[in-house]
Amino acid sequence: MDGTPIYDIKPYVVYADSHPEARSGFVDKNAIRWLEVVVPDAVAAHYSSDELAALRKVLSLDPRPHYQDNPEKVYGMMYAGKDVKFRVEGDVLTVVEVE
DSSP states (O other), X not given: OTTOOOXXXXXXXXXXXXXXXXXXXXXXXXOOOOOEEEOOHHHHTTSOHHHHXXXXXXXXXXXXXXXXXXXXXXXXXXXXXXXXXXXXXXXXXXXXXXX
């Protein structure tokens, strides 16, 4: 409803927050996984060098829902006003297009 505050409550995550002695519950059991990111030149041309560097960092953290692991599925996310489409196979994320 209009005027109703919305609270976005997230779990405390040790590697991202400032209290290393704290516990993160279910997050502690899963190590952070970095993906290799492949961005074709035709896609890279849509972004400045700073935007492209930030996009690579975001994608390397695997923005898919964690219950998804289909190497044929094309996933998407908005970034810098464009829809970035990508696939993930194993530890490699490949950007397939930008709309």
